[in-house]
Amino acid sequence: MTxxxxxxxxxxxxxxxxxxxxxxxxxxxxxxxxxxxxRGRIMAIVxxxxxxxxxxxxxxxxxxxxxxxxxxxxxxxxxxxxxxxEELEYRKRVQMIFQDPFSSxxxxxxxxxxxxxxxxxxxxxxxxxxxxxxxxxxxVQVGLEPPGQFLDKFPHELSxxxxxxxxxxxxxxxxxxxxxxxEPTSMLDVSIRMxxxxxxxxxxxxxxxxxxxxxxxxxxxRYMSSEIAVMYAGMIMETGDTETVxxxxxxxxxxLLKSAAPSPEKGxxxxxxxxxxxxxSLVNPPGGCRFHPRCPFVMEKCRSEVPAMKQVGxxxxxxxxxxxxxx
Numbered sequence: 001m002t003x004x005x006x007x008x009x010x011x012x013x014x015x016x017x018x019x020x021x022x023x024x025x026x027x028x029x030x031x032x033x034x035x036x037x038x039r040g041r042i043m044a045i046v047x048x049x050x051x052x053x054x055x056x057x058x059x060x061x062x063x064x065x066x067x068x069x070x071x072x073x074x075x076x077x078x079x080x081x082x083x084x085x086e087e088l089e090y091r092k093r094v095q096m097i098f099q100d101p102f103s104s105x106x107x108x109x110x111x112x113x114x115x116x117x118x119x120x121x122x123x124x125x126x127x128x129x130x131x132x133x134x135x136x137x138x139x140v141q142v143g144l145e146p147p148g149q150f151l152d153k154f155p156h157e158l159s160x161x162x163x164x165x166x167x168x169x170x171x172x173x174x175x176x177x178x179x180x181x182x183e184p185t186s187m188l189d190v191s192i193r194m195x196x197x198x199x200x201x202x203x204x205x206x207x208x209x210x211x212x213x214x215x216x217x218x219x220x221x222r223y224m225s226s227e228i229a230v231m232y233a234g235m236i237m238e239t240g241d242t243e244t245v246x247x248x249x250x251x252x253x254x255x256l257l258k259s260a261a262p263s264p265e266k267g268x269x270x271x272x273x274x275x276x277x278x279x280x281s282l283v284n285p286p287g288g289c290r291f292h293p294r295c296p297f298v299m300e301k302c303r304s305e306v307p308a309m310k311q312v313g314x315x316x317x318x319x320x321x322x323x324x325x326x327x
Contacts, residue, residue, distance in 0.1 A: 004075065005178050005210050006060055006094075007036040011069035013055050017283065028282045029055040031234045033069070034309070037178070037227075042204065042211040044221035044242070046257060047231035050279050053214045054099075056231070057180040060212065061096050062087070092122050095176035099183040101163035105155040111166055112151040115139075118173040134173075142169040142199060161192035168196070172203060178210045185220070197224060218257045222246055230254045233279055233290040236309070240316035250318040252295050289319070297322060 011033045014026040030052045037043045045053045058064045059071060062078065071078045073090070082090060098104040105114055115135040119125040125134045132151065139147035142165040155163055164184065171179060181200065185193040197220070203209055213224050221228055222242055229239040230253065238251040249255050276294055280286050286293055292302040302321060309317045 003038045004036045005039045005073070006212070007070075007072040007075075008033050008056075008060070009070040009072070010034055011056075011059060011071060012067045013052075013059055013064060014067045022283075025283055028234050028285050030059070030066075031285075032306075033231075033234075033236055035229050035236065035239065037210055037212055039177075039210050040204075040208050041227065042213055042225040043227040043229060044213045044215060044225035045229050045231055046215055046218055046221045048216060048279055050233075050282070051231045052234040053216075053231055054182050055234075057096065057182050057212060057214055060178075061094055061180055062090065088122065092174045093176055094178045094180065095171045095174065097167055097171050097179060097181040097184045100187055101160055101167050102155075102187075104167055105163060107155050110152050110154055111135075111139075111158075114155075114166065115170055115173060118170060122174050124174065138169045138173055139166075141172070142166070143195075144169075160188055161196070164188060164192075164196055165199070168199065172207075172209075175207065176209065178212070180212045180214070182214045183216070186215070186217075193220075200224070218246070218260075230257065233285060234282055235290050236319065237291065238316075238318045238320075239309075240313065244313060244316045248313060248316070250312045250316070250322070251291075251320050252297050252322075253291050254318075256294075289321070 011030055013030040014028055017023070017025045017027065033052070033056060035043065045056060047053050055064065059066050062082070065080045112132060112135050115138055116131045119131055119134050125131050135151065136147040139145070139150055144150045144162060144165055150158070150162070155166070158166065168184070184200070185196050188196065200211070201224070204211065211224070213221065215221050225242050227240065228242050228245045230237045230245070230251065232253045238245060238254045245254065246258065249258055280290065280293060288304045289295070289302045289307055292298045295302065299321060307319045307321050309319050312318045
């Protein structure tokens with residue numbers, strides 16, 4: 001069995017525009033994305049909104065299929081279309097935690113009905129009594145105790161943190177091997193975030209679960225992950241071991257993210273990187289390096305050539321023409 005549970009090789013995902021007058025144009029949500037996640041590890045994908053992070057998770061989960069490139073699971077390429085039985089097995093092994101604890105739970109169903117579905121679909125329990133026992137045990141696992149207080153409630157009767165715990169419980173109901181966590185704490189109060197993150201880490205330690213953790217928060221990524229991939233405008237800009245990427249930042253965009261993150265050890269003060277503009281249109285992305293319109297270190301060739309990923313340290317890679325980085 002390969003150490004790499006999931007791998008992407010040069011993956012593109014383009015969405016055709018279907019609005020009047022724009023037929024033939026596409027949104028470049030992902031271009032030349034190559035990452036690999038080792039079993040039992042946590043990789044964080046970090047970037048601003050619109051950078052392609054969620055699309056990456058959706059391609060792995062097979063909610064979308066890639067436009068080009070390869071997605072491999074345990075060393076085997078995933079087909080564009082799976083037979084129903086293979087698709088069910090894959091979805092059992094690869095689960096998602098969605099960002100919004102409000103919209104991801106059916107408001108017309110009780111908690112016991114919501115959490116029973118995975119057991120029914122994957123035939124892991126039979127009969128109402130067995131299902132209720134399974135759901136009760138699951139609620140205890142995610143800290144919703146006593147479970148009897150939650151089983152027959154509707155989502156609107158729970159707090160945001162409790163709803164997200166139900167979301168997490170649904171994900172772990174089928175004992176997945178890989179969990180794609182799409183900003184699972186971004187819509188929660190600060191006081192609740194740490195408890196959800198620690199709960200996820202506990203599941204990792206107890207069950208050996210692998211995570212792809214998606215976030216715009218570099219500090220949260222540092223807390224959760226052992227590896228980081230920094231994404232901008234549909235492309236991976238820098239990747240490597242978490243402490244290496246944060247401690248020896250190479251790419252100007254990663255430095256921009258780093259300058260915006262709090263640094264308690266430095267009294268919350270960091271030297272700011274001055275940039276201009278917003279993420280470019282992914283319908284007509286800029287030529288050359290995607291970051292060049294905002295980069296304070298831009299060179300002429302950055303405007304016309306797409307830099308290749310190059311090794312800049314041990315297990316540390318960056319898509320940049322600079323020599324020696326920006327720190």
